[in-house]
Amino acid sequence: AQSVTQPDIHITVSEGASLELRCNYSYGATPYLFWYVQSPGQGLQLLLKYFSGDTLVQGIKGFEAEFKRSQSSFNLRKPSVHWSDAAEYFCAVAVTGTASKLTFGTGTRLQVTL
Amino acid sequence: GAVVSQHPSWVICKSGTSVKIECRSLDFQATTMFWYRQFPKQSLMLMATSNEGSKATYEQGVEKDKFLINHASLTLSTLTVTSAHPEDSSFYICSAPLETERGISGELFFGEGSRLTVL
Numbered sequence: 001a002q003s004v005t006q007p008d009i010h011i012t013v014s015e016g017a018s019l020e021l022r023c024n025y026s027y028g029a030t031p032y033l034f035w036y037v038q039s040p041g042q043g044l045q046l047l048l049k050y051f052s053g054d055t056l057v058q059g060i061k062g063f064e065a066e067f068k069r070s071q072s073s074f075n076l077r078k079p080s081v082h083w084s085d086a087a088e089y090f091c092a093v094a095v096t097g098t099a100s101k102l103t104f105g106t107g108t109r110l111q112v113t114l
Numbered sequence: 115g116a117v118v119s120q121h122p123s124w125v126i127c128k129s130g131t132s133v134k135i136e137c138r139s140l141d142f143q144a145t146t147m148f149w150y151r152q153f154p155k156q157s158l159m160l161m162a163t164s165n166e167g168s169k170a171t172y173e174q175g176v177e178k179d180k181f182l183i184n185h186a187s188l189t190l191s192t193l194t195v196t197s198a199h200p201e202d203s204s205f206y207i208c209s210a211p212l213e214t215e216r217g218i219s220g221e222l223f224f225g226e227g228s229r230l231t232v233l
C-alpha cells in the first residue's frame with residue numbers, strides 16, 4: 001500500500017522568506033501526487049497536483065512543487081511567504097487509475113511571523 | 115469553483131445518541147463521495163466511499179454498523195454515527211470528485227468538516 005511522509009510537523013518562517021515543505025511517498029510506481037491546504041474552519045483546498053509530464057508543477061497562490069522520482073519526493077515551495085499562508089498543508093498520493101482515493105500525509109503546520 | 119458543504123459544522127451529543135452529518139455538492143453532481151476522519155494533529159483517514167444508488171464501500175477496520183452512510187441523491191451523502199461514544203469524537207470531512215466527460219478530473223473538493231464531540 002502507498003504511504004506518505006511529511007517529516008516536518010511544524011514550520012515557522014518569516015513573512016517574505018522562502019518556504020519548502022517536504023513530502024516523501026512510498027509506492028511501487030509513480031502515483032498521482034497532490035498538495036492541499038487546510039485553513040482553520042475551512043475545508044481542504046487543492047494547491048496543485050502532478051499526474052505526469054513536467055516534473056515542476058505550478059499551483060495556485062504562488063506555490064509550486066517538484067516531483068523527483070529518484071528521491072520519491074514531491075516538495076512544495078513558495079519563494080516569498082505571506083502571512084495569509086499560515087495553515088496546515090497536506091501532501092497526498094493516489095494510486096494511478098484511482099485519482100480520487102487519496103492517502104494523506106500527517107500534515108505540516110505553517111506559522112508565519114511578521 | 116465547485117463547492118461541497120457539510121452540516122453541521124460542529125455538534126455535541128450525549129453518549130449513546132446518534133448523530134447525522136450531511137455532505138452536499140452544491141453546484142455539481144457526485145456519484146461518489148468520500149468520508150474521512152481526522153484526529154487532532156493527525157492525517158485524514160479514509161473511512162468509506164459513498165456510492166449513489168448502491169452500498170458504501172468501507173475501509174478496513176471501519177465498522178459499517180457504527181458509521182452508516184447513505185448516498186441519497188447525486189448531491190447528498192450522509193454519515194450517521196450510531197450510538198456515539200467519546201472515542202468517536204473527531205473531525206469528519208467529506209469530499210467529492212469533480213467528474214468530467216472524460217471521467218474523474220482528479221480533483222477532490224472538500225467540505226468544511228464537522229467536529230463531533232461526544233460527552
